[in-house]
Amino acid sequence: MHVPDGFIDAPMSAATGVVAAGAIAVSLRGARREQGGTSRASEAERGGERTAPLAGLVAAFIFAVQMLNFPVAAGTSGHLLGGALAAILVGPYTGVLCVSVVLLMQGILFADGGLTALGVNITDMAITTTVVAYAVFRGLVKVLPRTRRSITAASFTAALLSVPAAALVFTLLYALGGTTDVSLGKVATAMIGVHVLIGVGEAAITALTVGAVIAVRPDLVHGARGLEQRLKLRVNGELVDAQAPLAPITPRTSRRRLWIGGLVTSLLLAGFVSFYASSNPDGLEKVAADHGIDRQTKEHASADSPLADYGVRDVDDARLSGGLAGVIGVGVTVVAGTGVFWAVRKRRSTTSQVA
Template sequence: MSIAAGAVAVAGVGIALRGARRELDDRTAPLAGLTAAFVFAAQMLNFPVAAGTSGHLLGGALAAILVGPYTGVLAVSVVLFLQALLFADGGLSALGVNIILMALVTVTVGYAVFRLLLRVLPKTRASAGGASFAAALVSVPASALAFTLIYAVGGTADVSIGKVAAAMLGVHVLIGIGEALITAVTVSSVLAVRPDLVHGACGLMKPVELRTARPTPSRA
């Protein structure tokens, strides 16, 4: 299962590498690096969810909205690779599975939900913030469901699929709320100062313009 997941992850990252060429330029490349750094730092911080359970930011929806879906996959994948390589977080043998769950699934689902909601909601910053909240909220349980499907194929523990699905979805809905809050606050903050840097809301709002009043001519 690890080998098969690794192959899928390599294919997904390869597609993202080609697609990122259309999203990255001299203006957006630095933001992609900052996004990856933010996701890396945020994933290292765990918050309590339930008794004996903690969660952390996945970051797929946030990265996709800020820098685009292809670049978002690359940003989260780099974060997961560094965590596995430097901190043994997840481990190299599980890297393919983690990339599928936390990069491919969350980015695809989160960005799709965000763009779909923007089509039906008013073109305002509040709508974009709400759409980012919903996108992150949906992306996390979607990742948990994807894990359940992978477990159904390669799991060896004596636990039924129904129990795994109920436990994963129940906990990750709560984690999704935390993820949604972080994503909505971050996206809304960037939209407030530099809406042109939010890839998912491209064309939604004009950049902030500075206007200066013309000096009043003095009378001699």
């Protein structure tokens, strides 16, 4: 759903740029609390300190999975937006920053998503998906048992709803600042319809990833804080619940091993699996072509980038070119993301000392 230059006019692009800048400023402050906060932080907030090293990895993983377009309907594909996944894994404020880092890297290096439309993309893909998904997720976990299965189910539902929400927000932005005269009713129907289907893929990827991380390190998942398991006893060959308080789930792997495993997975997805991704246009591209939204599309400012369109210039082999671009993208994103969150943690430590 990367919006290119020319879809939205200059005033609306500028307005969403202000919204995006404000949201990022708020998220930087909120991310400090999620990663340990200040000296007045609660115990739950201090627990976020353990998730901070994962934030850069989450950004890199989202970048990698976004390269894997999956078919959703005749001639249309979709890809992960990532707001729900980031919010549940590392917190909503940190999640906004994760997706924003991905969008910035994609726009500058790969000519994916317009630079003048960066505010539009951050507002739509980072802010909207994260806020909607986390609100739905928190609402569900409050009424569901605090079990791994419930959190995975809540993750699925939250991710599913976040995608058509982003499609609706794009339609509203286009209604206010679109550069072509089209039927907004038809655009809204087409956008929401196809993105409901894309949302199913988003939900599956999010639930599988959250479930996998919870299985080995539930203490590192922001949305799973306080997750507990009931003690089991074997009676006559069957496992039954023990009449005892719930016990915290014991981590099954170290943070270092989880980080390395996540990075290797991201590199494999971007460097190898991405070659087999669907080549069909994504939901926004298909709707834009069908309804004339793309008539005012402008050439990307980074069209001459050596990595434009997710290929390495002067590398003729398509598989090698795309794979190298994916690996470079993962590397740059994990470095950029880690740098941002290292700065957040450093500022947090300084603030705590001053306090």
